[in-house]
Amino acid sequence: MAKKKTPAGEMSFLDHLEELRWLLVRSCIAICIGGCVAFTFSQFIFDEIIFAPTRGNFITYRFFCDLANKYDLDKSFCIDKLPFEIQSRSMDGQFSTDIWTAITAGFILAAPFMLWEIWKFISPALYDKEKKYAAAFIFSTSLLFFMGVVFGHYLITPLSLNFLGNYRISDVVKNDIDLDSYLSLIKTTAISCGLVFELPIIMYFLSKLGIISAKFLRNYRRYAYVIILIIAAVVTPPDVVSQMIVTIPIAILFETSIFIAARIDKQKAKKEKLEANV
Structure with a gap:
């Protein structure tokens, strides 16, 4: 059935809902395909990516340990392994974990395709000159998302694990971390940072x-900077160097946002001035 359009040639509200429905359908299919690929390499993903931050030879721990030895800073990252064990307490725990982790990985892998779908959905509301930036939009948003995921997994996650794993309310309490709790931290941190x-x-x-x-x-x-510094202070050792390593990338993002907003404001002011002179 042909889509009904308004007299001005624009899509109706129901047509927009239909387009949104198909956007979600295609995105779900892309996530499933990405999930199947991830499931095929699940052992590598778990051993070399997800559980890597529990080992003392993880790249982030070695970096902070070398930094601490060089500048005589806090040496809490010079470790062999984190002081906790990960356990699965349900019969289907490891199987369901494998499935949901594959779906999460599928979401990350399908991000460029989903961004392309979002661009197609919003592009009718843009000017013709703005529609030309489709490739730049997909590339920049995908790059930023993947950079955020890497930043979250290789910096925020190990810092958080080291802090939470060594936090003690009493020597009586032993840390045996549930598998779901560990993976929740890993997935939430990576996607949130993305x-x-x-x-x-x-x-x-x-x-x-x-x-x-x-x-x-x-x-x-x-x-904004107070919030950023508080977050950095919580997840890093008590030294300025480590806190700055976390703070600087987030601060750069914030300052870039201000720069972008300023450019948009100037363009709007220039356009309003031209229209006023007409």
């Missing part, structure tokens, strides 16, 4: 829509 790294792209569209401005971001800059 989404946080999309901040410049999100700010671009929010600025376009007039929801935020560079002035607004500058006014709340001090609060």
Whole structure:
């Protein structure tokens, strides 16, 4: 059945819902395909990626240990292994974990395709000159997302594991971490950081829509930095160098967002000035 359109040639509300439905369907199919690929390499994913931060020879621990030895800093990362064991306490625990981990990996692998689908969905609302940036949009958003996932897994996750694994309320309590709890931290950290790294792209569209401005971001800059520093202080050892390693990438993202918002504000002001002179 042909789609009904309004007299102006635009899609109706129901047509937009139909397009959104097919966007979700195609995205789910892409996630399933990515999940099947991930399931094929599940042993490598678990041994070399997911459980790698539990070992003392993990690249992040070695980096911070070398840094601590060189500059005489906190040596809490010079370890052989983290002081806890991971256990599965249900009969189907490892099987269901394998399935859901494959789905999560499928979501990460399918991210560029889903971003392309999102672009196709929102592109009718853009100007013709903006539609030309489809390739740049897909590349930049995908790159930022993957950078965020890597940042989360190779920096935030080991720092969090080291802090939480060594945290003690009493020597009476022994840490035997449930498999679901461990994987929840791994997956949540990776995907959350991937989404946080999309901040410049999100700010671009929010600025376009007039929801935020560079002035607004500058006014709340001090609060943003306080939050960033608190997060860095919680997950890192008590030394300035480690905290800065976590703080700097997030601060760069925030400053980039301000720069993007300022460019959008200038473009809007220039356009309004031209329209006023007509």
